[in-house]
Amino acid sequence: MDNKFYKINIYGCQMNVHESEKIAGILEEMGYTFTNDDNLADIIVFNTCCIRENAENSLIGHVGALKPLKKKKKGLIIAVGGCMTQQNGVGESLMKTFPFVDVVFGTHNLHNFKNLLENRIKTGKRVIEIKEGDLSICESITPKRTSYPNAWVNVMYGCNNFCTYCIVPYVRGREKSRMPSDVINEVKSLINEGYKEITLLGQNVDSYGKTADFNYDFADLITEIDKIEGDYRLRFMSNHPKDVNEKLVLAVKNSKHVCRSIHLPVQSGSTKILALMNRKYTREEYLEKVNLIRRHIPECAITSDVMVGFPNETEEDFLDTVDLVKQASFDGAFTFVYSKRKGTKAYDMDGHIDEAVKKDRIMRLVDVQNAINREKSKKYNGKTVTILCEDYDDKKGFYQGRDEFGRMIYFYSNKNLIGEFVDVTVVETGGISLKGEIKG
Numbered sequence: 001m002d003n004k005f006y007k008i009n010i011y012g013c014q015m016n017v018h019e020s021e022k023i024a025g026i027l028e029e030m031g032y033t034f035t036n037d038d039n040l041a042d043i044i045v046f047n048t049c050c051i052r053e054n055a056e057n058s059l060i061g062h063v064g065a066l067k068p069l070k071k072k073k074k075g076l077i078i079a080v081g082g083c084m085t086q087q088n089g090v091g092e093s094l095m096k097t098f099p100f101v102d103v104v105f106g107t108h109n110l111h112n113f114k115n116l117l118e119n120r121i122k123t124g125k126r127v128i129e130i131k132e133g134d135l136s137i138c139e140s141i142t143p144k145r146t147s148y149p150n151a152w153v154n155v156m157y158g159c160n161n162f163c164t165y166c167i168v169p170y171v172r173g174r175e176k177s178r179m180p181s182d183v184i185n186e187v188k189s190l191i192n193e194g195y196k197e198i199t200l201l202g203q204n205v206d207s208y209g210k211t212a213d214f215n216y217d218f219a220d221l222i223t224e225i226d227k228i229e230g231d232y233r234l235r236f237m238s239n240h241p242k243d244v245n246e247k248l249v250l251a252v253k254n255s256k257h258v259c260r261s262i263h264l265p266v267q268s269g270s271t272k273i274l275a276l277m278n279r280k281y282t283r284e285e286y287l288e289k290v291n292l293i294r295r296h297i298p299e300c301a302i303t304s305d306v307m308v309g310f311p312n313e314t315e316e317d318f319l320d321t322v323d324l325v326k327q328a329s330f331d332g333a334f335t336f337v338y339s340k341r342k343g344t345k346a347y348d349m350d351g352h353i354d355e356a357v358k359k360d361r362i363m364r365l366v367d368v369q370n371a372i373n374r375e376k377s378k379k380y381n382g383k384t385v386t387i388l389c390e391d392y393d394d395k396k397g398f399y400q401g402r403d404e405f406g407r408m409i410y411f412y413s414n415k416n417l418i419g420e421f422v423d424v425t426v427v428e429t430g431g432i433s434l435k436g437e438i439k440g
């Protein structure tokens with residue numbers, strides 16, 4: 001049999017990166033080999049994201065650009081999946097707009113991707129399958145992992161929170177938790193295979209088990225995983241501040257492998273805006289969660305997501321956000337501008353903010369967070385820290401890795417150290433990333 005090749009174009013978040021590993025697993029099991037070259041590929045898959053409108057626009061441009069190749073190479077199969085196709089009517093409209101697209105499948109149809117593809121190959125007919133409602137958990141797909149020494153493990157799918165700016169609950173369905181034994185066994189085998197950093201994934205890992213028929217929560221899960229022997233780190237994301245509690249913080253504190261690093265997305269520092277976002281906590285309650293973490297684990301890194309320009313955000317609301325960012329003194333923050341998302345409640349709200357105002361606010365917020373980053377970086381000067389070496393930058397010729405607090409440190413070495421824990425002394429500090437030298 002001739003070699004057959006696949007290519008996957010990934011859009012959006014870590015959840016999508018991991019789902020693409022599952023698509024790759026299915027394709028490899030069918031005998032395909034990975035390529036990065038469109039011209040060589042026999043199948044090109046687009047794993048889409050609909051969180052931001054620009055991801056959707058770039059997807060449309062990229063699919064459209066394949067038309068000439070498809071004309072030249074009749075056997076090429078083009079498949080489009082992911083959460084964009086799961087939106088009402090979008091899958092059908094993609095089929096109409098791009099008559100050369102062969103397979104369209106929703107996020108809830110991933111486990112059936114092999115059948116859809118075989119169907120297309122056997123019958124020559126275009127296929128679309130988008131299952132409405134909630135996802136059925138499928139344990140039979142073995143992902144083709146691409147990010148050694150890191151591995152991603154889903155603990156749950158979907159979301160019940162309905163933040164008014166977010167499309168996720170509409171395209172990923174309600175929360176569903178995997179069985180604890182399935183998660184624990186997957187982590188065990190990854191550690192046996194030599195993975196060094198496992199990240200447990202969910203839209204809101206803190207509600208793990210809440211809607212399941214087992215009596216077991218996320219703190220129980222990480223405590224149990226922590227008992228697995230080995231040289232590895234455990235991380236988790238993302239958290240919802242309303243669900244972070246003392247039990248979880250103590251589980252992190254008392255563990256051997258869980259990194260003392262918690263991502264706690266605040267979104268806004270204004271209680272009025274938080275209510276409009278349906279975040280279900282106030283500014284004070286959020287800061288109390290920050291205190292709870294720092295009370296038990298003073299050195300714990302806390303990172304966040306912070307949005308500006310949500311509808312009806314006044315200058316005063318924005319200044320509340322700036323003030324909260326300063327008080328919380330985040331160890332890193334993903335700062336971004338609110339962008340309209342059709343299908344969400346915020347899309348239809350009055351009071352959308354002028355783009356120039358949003359731009360001004362984001363620049364001011366970034367300045368504040370950058371100043372905090374620089375201050376925190378200074379504290380690393382001369383310190384020796386253990387990092388997990390994760391990657392090599394071909395262009396710059398250095399290795400890079402993160403400490404348990406998530407700080408990226410780069411360093412030079414003649415030896416390939418990817419996958420090893422390395423002690424480095426920080427010799428140069430700048431913004432967020434640091435330069436180190438191997439100890440000794």
Ligand code: SF4
Nearest residue numbers: 159161162163166168
């Ligand atoms: S918690 Fe809010 S922001 Fe996060 S996925 Fe759910 S609805 Fe979206």
